[in-house]
Amino acid sequence: MTKTIAVANQKGGVGKTTTAINLSAGLAELGRTVLLIDLDPQGNATTGLGLEKSDDDLTIYDVLLSEVPLREATKLTSFEGIEVVPATTDLSSADIDLIANEKRSFLLRDALRGPAAATSQYDYIIIDCPPSLNLLTVNAMVAAHSILVPLQSEFFALEGLSQLMKTIREVRESANPDLRIEGIVMTMHDVRNNLAQQVEADARNVLGELVYKTIVPRNVRVSEAPSFAMPVLEYDPKSKGTRAYRQLAKEFLEKQEKV
């Protein structure tokens, strides 16, 4: 059964896109098939995997607003096992464009479940969310089985966590009763930094087993990879960032397959 995972955190710059891209790559290396849906008007997941952002192509905006079948907006990438539904800046007016639509929170869920979606061919659908708790992120939370939360080991990032958990509870109560937290992954972690260690300790205290054992270290190769339009697993297979994301993919599958 295809599992849908939303990668979400309203705090900006915590590693949502980087985790969505490199977890997808790690899962593909382990033989899984992945559809990555870019739900952020910035379109970073689209370009980070080497796709052009073109106004002529169909994107997730067309799927949500014009009921274009998901299949028609899906693009192949040059990475085996990963397909992408791209995003462009059109998406930034989605809140306003969809306001009159009563089913506005369910559009992505319906698109993934429609007969023409053909999503059963994927083991996983990974959704990269924008840095906000707006209608797009709510759509992802309604459509998803679970939420993967990248958590930067910084003060402002920890501050936002309680609000994120509150929103998840609200979506679970109003629209998606089975929604659960897949896990929390510490990102851009610098072991030499006291604050980072304290944030990690706080997170494990409060959230326990939800926090993955795998920690993604700050590693410049990770931030260089998108400028070469590829996951760090391809860009520098021997880097610390690659090792961490491969480890995360393994741990993710162990948790998935245990359930």
Add this chain to the structure above:
Amino acid sequence: MTKTIAVANQKGGVGKTTTAINLSAGLAELGRTVLLIDLDPQGNATTGLGLEKSDDDLTIYDVLLSEVPLREATKLTSFEGIEVVPATTDLSSADIDLIANEKRSFLLRDALRGPAAATSQYDYIIIDCPPSLNLLTVNAMVAAHSILVPLQSEFFALEGLSQLMKTIREVRESANPDLRIEGIVMTMHDVRNNLAQQVEADARNVLGELVYKTIVPRNVRVSEAPSFAMPVLEYDPKSKGTRAYRQLAKEFLEKQEKV
């Protein structure tokens, strides 16, 4: 004359809040009076300056939605020369709450200009924007004289710059003809990192004089300061981060007073 500056960039985590707080502190040290308006539902500027986020207090949400005079929502901080209009998560529904209001893009501008705003007592009004190009950021761009853009020296951050410039042009054409770019400040810059040097070179090539000479280095003391609810200028006056933000405040005033 009071100058209003919006600190904006839809890319998440690039240092908007950190720059809004520490530039305000730098200007206050140089004898200027500053009103910092937190326009981000995350409320990071509010807590970063030591204020509580309480549902009982008046916030920028009440100013925009219930026409509460700005003065009534303004709070003192323990830092001389800096007052704050706080934000809470109520603000995250602003797009939807304001949709029916025809003047929805002008609400902040009108609040700053209203007779009960009493803004003439401030030399500068600094607005911390959320990581998106939604109605809140548009309100800031309509209300501001100019936009200060923090630019992280990373690939995804550079990718978003052209979209930001496009939105600024659109606001200038539709609602605020005098809107200009105050400047672009490189943030979290790591001189040892090739990508960072390349992004800086690209930015200076494309944007020339708009890019401040001052570069803010990545400095752990900067990210520790908010957990002690103070600007880095107070938290660690001898740090590299403090030196950079003091330098930025000087350069900012030189540009301001030259015009």
